[in-house]
Amino acid sequence: MLPSDDQKDRQKVTFKLPASLKANLKIRAAELRVDIQDAVADAMSEWKTAPHGEVPQVDTAGAPPFATWLTEASISQFKSECSDRGVPYVQGLAQAVTLWLSAHPSPRHQPLERATRRLIVCNQKGGVGKTAVTAGLGGAFAEDTELARLAGGAFPGDAELARVAALLVGKDSETGAPAALEADHEYEAPQLRVLLVDYDPQGHLTKQLGVKQLPANGPSLAKFMSRQVTGDIHDLIVPVDDERFGGRLDLLPSCQDAFLLDVMISAARNRQARLEHALEPLEAHYDVIIIDCPPSLGMAMDAAIYYGRERDGEREGQSGILIVVQAEDSSADAYSMLVEQIDDGMLDWRITTTYLGLVVNLYDARDGHVVTSSLNEWYALGEPRVIGVIPRRKEQREAARARRPLLAYDPSCAQSRVMRQIVKEIS
Template structure:
């Protein structure tokens, strides 16, 4: 059958799907490195060629949107009528058909070096490290991974953007644990991030204002190598509970950043590109200057401690081609770097709205362009 539509010309379609089916679709698409819209289009095309398909339970359905090639949407609606099924049922059957034809390719990994550790950083503030690290964490959790998101910045933007309160300065905190000033269980500080198809697989370790003191106290400690190993020591127990641990780091080149970089190094026995640093930049010159300073810090740390820190790649955030030559030429410069560009995240209103509403982006607007790109970044990180 020749499809009477172009795969490059798409239109937005909305259906109501049960959460379990929607979640399974996102996990399988991530495992197969396939865009959700391509998976749904393939399922609909296969469904149209069938005479019938068993009914799918669509009770409890909620809104799901994607983009189908123009013309395929009309084909689906026309095919539903003689089969006496609703459009929502037709979509559900199509997705179920695609899932049943695509078995999961990945057995559960056996980890010998703890969770994969991703450090999101850049010395320059305001580039959007917080929104990118949070979005990638949500996307990884959507794909079935257990993810811990750590607000490692004393400003606490990540904690507040997700609608949580910072830890009180008199309470136990990550910084107090790192300095040996807390006896409680670090796991007790974790809070689940609710909403979206990542629920029950994503947790937050909130920030505390006492983290402003961390650099100064690490600088004055006399214990050998405690500056670099302080974070790793307290995270050892938590690593058993997660597939990924993501750090949203401060725009700083101090000892706090050293501990994060050391934590994200490639450990003995760990495969390449499982842990490392993701550098968030913008398409302008000051991001490049900040990266040069961060690269110098990483080089010094690697030379001093004889370690390797993998640069996973760059994320060019808040990109707007309407800014002209400055933006386009800067983007080209990042794309010419030795390390890959994992994704280019556009400047769109959905992220600002999610921050204003204090909701995770992939729960507030899961099908927006930014959310789709963050999922692609997560897939590239997973390899």
């Protein structure tokens, strides 16, 4: 396509712009599918019409260079307006971009018409793979339907996992899984807007997705929960950038100050509701919020249990607890302790919390009788029922090493397909 006369007349000009504004401008322009130069030109034009007293000052200390392409007329008009207002060019541009971002909100933060699902992924035993399941389910909820179908859909193809999938959908395990389970090409990915919350101070989810933990001296989820900071918790959100998720997958990163969360909220009234109060401003913008819980039975876990309760008007199973276990005896012991805490919380707070199911992670029948018999015991439990069995394979470890979501790293692998199967089971 030939450039317009306006584009032909543009020349390169260098200003300064705070790094955070530059990053947000780049993301927002991409989300709205506008050229970043057009966004800057519009920002300058809109800024000129804004009343002087209503334009807030922006901290521009240490702002790095920012180059863009503008027409000579727009540059001249902008500089003239900066002189009239008595502000440096760097301040004028920072104000203009700030106003433009405010006037052109992210499509990811548009209010929803339905209630947000809240999924609590937990087990007080560490090392069972809660983080891997959280990230995998988030990707499966947000994934593009057509790309999911091309990857083979929801059911794994290897014989042992196909047998397990057959159990989950009520087929006869003696005759093996029917061919339809080998590749569910009719699978419909939900394509929902998803927020992953790294509630664990160790920050494994944050690190696995290639994001830095929040600094201990700045705002964080723990500080919002303890009301030590004010402001907009949206500012902490980081998008998980991969075309597979179409801008629908976000992360609230962890911060090491969460190690002190129990102390920070111990004196708060209704401390079990602290997580809900902190995340409530985000709920209108996401279809699903998934909490990656720490391996703990403290007050932080109480707050997560309360957050996942059944609210008035919700259908049963819309929100609730998803417990990740392994096919081993120690996992059964930890499960019993967690269930006791959940049941005590329901009694104390007079709430109903739904057990969405068990996910048996890192399963490999080649490990022998202990593993296969443990899996059978999880099935025999009945309620909560087993809703997924994730194989012990290399792809999840490789994805974590590559700092990428599993479904983006290898969407066709058995682990990815079981993640889709779990989403299908609880949708």
